[in-house]
Amino acid sequence: MDKRSDHRGPRLLRPTRRAALQLGGAAVAMPFIARLAYAQKGPxxxxxxxxxxxxxxxxxxxxxxxxxxxxxxxxxxxxxxxxxxxxxxxxxxxxxxxxxxxxxxxxxxxxxxxxxxxxxxxxxxxxxxxxxxxxxxxxxxxxxxxxxxxxxxxxxxxxxxxxKASTLGRAQLTETAEIAKDAGQTLQRVAIMYEDTAYGTSQAAGIRETAKQTGITIVMDEAYPLGITDVTPLINKLRGADAQAVFPASYLNDGLQIIRSMRQQRIGIPVIGGAGGYIIPDFKQGLGEFAEGVLSIAPGSHDxxxxxxxxxxxxxxxxxxxxxxxxxxxxxxxxxxxxxxxxxxxxxxxxxxxxxxxxxxxxxxxxxxxxxxxxxxxxxLSEPLMVQWQGDDLVTVGPSKYAKKKPIWTA
Amino acid sequence: MRPSLVLAAVALTVAALLPLTLDPAGYLIRVLTVTLLFAAMSQAWNIVGGLANQMSLGHAAFFGIGAYTSTILLVNYGLSPWIGMLAGAALGAAFAALVSVPTMGLRGHYFALATLAFGEVMRVIANSWPSLTGGPAGISVPFAPDSLLMLQFKSTLPYYYLMLAALVLVTAVFVVTKAGALGYRLRAVKENPDAAEVVGVDTARVKTIAAVMSGGIMAALGTAYAQFTFFFDPETVFGLGPISIRVALIAILGGIGTAAGPIVGAFVIIPLEELANSWLSAGTAGLSQLVYGILLMLIILVQPRGLVAPVEALAARWRTRRAR
Amino acid sequence: MVVIQALVDGILIGGVYAVVSIGLTLVFGVMGIVNFAQAEFLMLGMFVGYLAWAWLGLDPLIGSVIAFAVVFALGCVVQHTLIRRVLRAPPVAQIFLTVGLLIVIENAALLGFGSQFRSVTTPYQTSALRLGDLFISVPYLAAFLMSVVSGLALWLFMNRSWYGRAMRATAQDGMAASLMGIDADRMRRIAFGLGVGLTAFGGAVILPYFTVHPTVGAQFVVLMFTVVVLGGLGSVAGAIVGGQAVGIIQSLSAMAFPVQLQNLVLFLVFITVLALRPQGLVGGAR
The missing domain is CATH 3.40.50.2300 (Response regulator)
Known part of the structure; x- marks a missing residue:
């Protein structure tokens, strides 16, 4: 495509080598000065x-x-x-x-x-x-x-x-089963969807493992590419899956899209997020009233x-x-x-x-x-916490010894 | 002896002695090592991008293949990364031949975008095949004591020499290829593919050979990278921005199709990124990247043919004058 | 039923992909420049739409007009100060000028708007129309309709107005166009402004269901290239076909394969099309 670029012989190596060294030399010299500045005692x-x-x-x-x-x-x-x-x-x-x-x-x-x-x-x-x-x-x-x-x-x-992520994933499922049980529901069929990053996959693995041990059936298990531009295919699958609760692990944008699409299709099953985008203030700002009742696992909580x-x-x-x-x-x-x-x-x-x-x-x-x-x-000593959006705030609702408020479960 | 050779020898001597004055596990030597690695990667790209004039934006595919092949062999079978490097290079070369088939007839932007798609395909595969690659969680090179056989060292110094040797080798391959019969054929294809066919150059074959060489070398460098950083994930080695675009950018900024171009480009870009980061990143988020981006644009606006171009023009004028 | 639902979803989202990509193909068609920074103008359009919503209380569908106007003006400036200078440079230099531009815009946005994720709340963003068992997402439908309108407007502009004809003349042969009294420089400036403006318009249109932050462009850049190359680089009609193709492929492939592999399917189709029909799905040989 370009006929103008150069195609002369290697004889031209000479001047540019020098240029390369000079530039390299400059780069080498500068951080040395920086080092002197920090070498003093004190802080x-x-x-x-x-x-x-x-x-x-x-x-x-x-x-x-x-x-x-x-x-x-x-x-x-x-x-x-x-x-x-x-x-x-x-x-x-x-x-x-x-x-x-x-x-x-x-x-x-x-x-x-x-x-x-x-x-x-x-x-x-x-x-x-x-x-x-x-x-x-x-x-x-x-x-x-x-x-x-x-x-x-x-x-x-x-x-x-x-x-660790696997501990978080396990708690995400067992805590949820606990909350559901208190509300009189036995958790049997769950859906998981997660972005294919280190965070999403390892957390999903924790849920999967625990589901197997506790006899809970995973009716949907979908990874999706980071930066997905349309979550509708996921929600279509979720609609056909007949799950009692859904466990999404994602950062904010996908999280908002997932919840909005669920609301569009009138899928009202509880959402238990996997930290990430589900427990930051922007989540509430983006969803307004639709954030109400969304649960999430969290490694720590401000309250x-x-x-x-x-x-x-x-x-x-x-x-x-x-x-x-x-x-x-x-x-x-x-x-x-x-x-x-x-x-x-x-x-x-x-x-x-x-x-x-x-x-x-x-x-x-x-x-x-x-x-x-x-x-x-x-x-x-670190234990995962279950948090929930209630009103304008994210509150700790489980495990019970740390809970500030009662969890709300809308089956 | 030709002046260019003398200068190359001097530069090499300096490069070989320089680290003796530096902290062998320090920051400077790490920056230099990364610079040398990227210079070598860019030089490998230059075989396809510069000689065959095929603007590949998918070289991360080969790089990642090399990194994953050696690391998977090491983790699962305890094979030395040197063997892994050969295996990776073979796979990288084979994949380059495979990529050549559908992209052969494409020119310019279409070639660039098709190769870009290949890079992305590899990234998606690495992400969705966790049983082999470790998936998005990435893969770690098992911790081992210093050993040349296992290509693992605590200090950065040996890696510096490894990358330096790689750069010298790749540059030698580039120079020899360019000056040899293949280089002439590639030039003919680049100037006018139709005319080249007419005079009997098998354009498809010539382009494939260049692609295979470039892909194989790139994969070998992927292994070197894996052993140097000990950990990587699909985005790091198959990434569009971190690898594919970066190696092309380095060669283009330095001077595409010249042996010195990728070296100059790497020694400008990598330290520039580092300096921008170390001076500005503590302050306001985004400022260092902003400054870096502005400098990039300035270089391209001022010197669209690469940093080597004006020096070359000078040298050419000097030679003509002397010849008179 | 499930297939029809997937098809409808694919067509709706495909319309959106088309409108954000038309600008990219326009810029290429008139100037021959592959603009890697195109998706950053999408991000700017989203921010303008967001601010119009946050400060003026405008619905993003109306704010999209403001987004278009603002980014159109910005595009003219960028073309005049930067792109114009590399029109005669090697194509590789052109591509990498736009890579530099990408880095600058992204980080300028980070400095200017901060790193927060921002999203609008509109009354219709969580509603859907029901046709029997079919769900039609209202924000998708709105975005789709806006795309159709803007596509039609562009078509009228390019084919019916003097400017449009002059622009196409410049695209075909800048020198000849100049000789006919067309200010080719001005045409290129307007074409670039129009191109990035349309992308920005598309950005504001998707705000009801998409969050904006400084790096949102990265989510769209490869997708936009796929759309325009599938359709045929430089062809406006091609961008529409390409957008539909990408939308439908993504939506249908999710039924047969894991969603994780949707881009793999997409890229394989992309490579195959390129290898068999490099001129794209629409249009003859270029």
Whole structure:
């Protein structure tokens, strides 16, 4: 198609090689200057790697807001006491929504900014890619990504503050069966539909597994491509499936489309979302009254600790989303580990994280009121919660020991 | 000795010695390693995109095949990634031959869009076949101690040399191909396919050979990438934006069809992305990408034929003057 | 019954795919440029429609006219300042200018509008018409009707107005058109504005059932290319046929295969059509 581009011989290699080296040299020189600036003593550098642009930007931004809130509170309260009041200095990097970038910026934070630990990176694929770097550099990584893979690889420097996806999937089904039973219905036939991402598939696997054990029949089991532009085929299948409840796992746009299409076709069976887009304020805004009664599983909830999360709502005008909350927990736990070990040293922090039970600060907002990691780095105290849209608010309705209100089941 | 060779030798020496001054597991060396890898990938693309002038937007298909083949063989059978790399390259080459069949008659934009569809097909397959690929959850290279045989290292330094060697090899393949009989035939096809047929060039065969070479190399680089990052998912290796468009962009920005183009392109684009990210991403979300995008457009507006073009023009003028 | 339902759904959504893609094919037809940033103009159209709803209380179906006007103007500016400069550059440079444009628009939107997902609430978005056992989604039907209207309007414009004829003349031979006293530069500017404006119009039309956020374009870009190439790159009638084809393929394939594979089926059809009929389903040899 293009007849004008060049086709001369390789003799021309010469001048351009030089150009390449010069450009490379410039790129090499600049971060060196950056390194000098950070090499001084004083604040404790904590790395934050989050998707601040790209498809997951909204969740990255919320997460960052949670971390910033926690950092401000800690610094205002006098910094890290064990280090003579050293303040927390957050070094934030955008992972975009690409795993390779997450790994590269992680490397940068470790070597250029001498961070003692890293928090992030929301999406499981980003966190896993990032953990490959932190593990090899022996830097603790605290994450709220829920993929099972996070803590199943035998890594020593990774800490997952929430329950795993398969646990979430299991609870999603058993909790629902419980709620249905209380309302006098036996759950026998369910439908699952999920986006084909790490999050959707692993959660669906949890539901599938549990259904098999508990004798519940899955009458519809459909993955759909991320970024689907028309959910009607899914809803048509759902209409023909005769399910008693539907379990969708998706981010916001698909979630809204699914519920709207269901309402169009007068399908009134209960919807039990799989976290993601079902438990953010935009869900309620997008659906209005149609959000009422939608249930979802959640790894954490703002109403377990209103005294802590109120400030977030005051500042940003909406409730503290679970990703914001859990990221605040990550930072708070990290700081408690530094206080306990008495030094800002990655190895010491890691050992403390593995052995200590953290029940101060934001850790109180988690189920069990504390965080305790096992040897794989999984927080053993974290239990999935069942939340429901009631009125304008997302409230915890299960398990009963955490419930703030009674669940509403409209069979 | 030709000046270009001397310069290439000097550049190579510098590239070989440079990491000795850097932290072997640091950030800079990682950026350089990624840059070298993308330069090599772009150079592989250049065989089809530059020599045959077939604007492929589906090279991620081959890259992903290489990454998945070696990793699946390693995870399931414990096979060394070196063997996996060969297997991947063979599969990548075979897939390139397969892609060539329906796309052979297509020109320009149609070729670009057909190859794009092939890349997307591979992504969908990788996503929907979890028993083989691990599905959307991705696949991890099992953690192993440092070993050349298993192509796994804790430090970034060995990967740097691996990518450097890959770049040198691919560039050599490109230069030799371009100067050889295949290169002349490809040029004839590129200039005027009908005329080439008339003088006896089997255009279909020539294009397929170029595609197979390019696809095989791309797949081998996929293995190198998998061993370097230890984890990937379908979107990362089969992605349109992260791989297909990026490798084409690098070659085009540097100078399509030239040996130096992809190298220059990679050494501009990758560090540019990194710098934009490291300076701006802590502030406002989106700012670093915005600046990056503006710079991209500026480069294309100022130098639509690639960064190598003006230097080449200068060199050509210098040569004519000397010849006089 | 199930098949008819799927067919109806496919036709309705296909109309929407057609209208967002007509602009892409128009830009290609008149300027020979493959615009990778086209879907970003869809996103801008959605944002304009959203803001018209949020600030002025306008229904997105009415807001779509504003979306068209705003993005039309923006398109003229973009064509004049950027695209015009690469018309004589190698095609690869043109493609990648639009890739740069894509990155810039997406991130400018992120900076300007924030990363939130935004969606409108309209009274009809959760209602459907019932014809016996058939469900016809009202927002889909509305979007479909708007698409038909805009398609007709474009057809009239291109075939009945002086501008349309001048634009087609420019597309065929810019030099000759100039000699006939047509301002070819102006025609290209208007064609680009019209192209992205129509896509933006389509963006606002789908707002009643689709959420807008800065990266929403990524969900549509490959789909739009599939539509225009299936129909025949550069042909307006082709975009309509292509849109219908994509809608129906997606909808029907879901009955035989898992929904997850709907794009696989689509791309295989796409590759097959390209290999057998590179000029697309509509139109003769180009």
């Amino acid at each position: 404790v550098n904590v790395g934050v790697v989050l998707p601040l642009s790209g498809a997951n930007a909204q969740f990255g931004v919320n997460s960052l807001r949670g971390i910033e809130l926690a950092a401000e509170q800690i610094n205002k309260a006098g910094g890290i006491k064990a280090l003579g009041g050293a303040p927390i200095n957050l070094v934030v990097a955008d992972s975009t929504s690409t795993p390779t970038t997450a790994a590269t910026v992680g490397q940068r934070l470790i070597t250029q900014n001498s961070v003692v630990a890293i928090l992030g990176a929301y999406a499981s694929s980003l966190s896993i890619a990032l953990s490959e770097v932190t593990e090899r550099r022996d830097i603790p990584l605290l994450t709220m990504s829920f993929s099972d893979q996070i803590t199943s690889r035998g890594f020593k420097n990774i800490f997952q503050v929430v329950a 377990l600790a209103p005294e802590l999360t109120a400030e977030f709502r005051q500042r940003h005008g909406y409730f503290m989303t679970h990703e914001a909350l859990e990221h605040a927990v990550c930072l708070s736990v990290l700081v408690q580990a530094i206080e306990t070990s008495g030094k800002a040293d990655p190895a010491a922090i890691r050992d403390t994280l593995h052995t200590t039970r953290f029940d101060q600060g934001w850790a109180k907002a988690m189920t069990g009121g504390a965080v305790k990691f096992d040897q794989t780095g999984l927080n053993t």
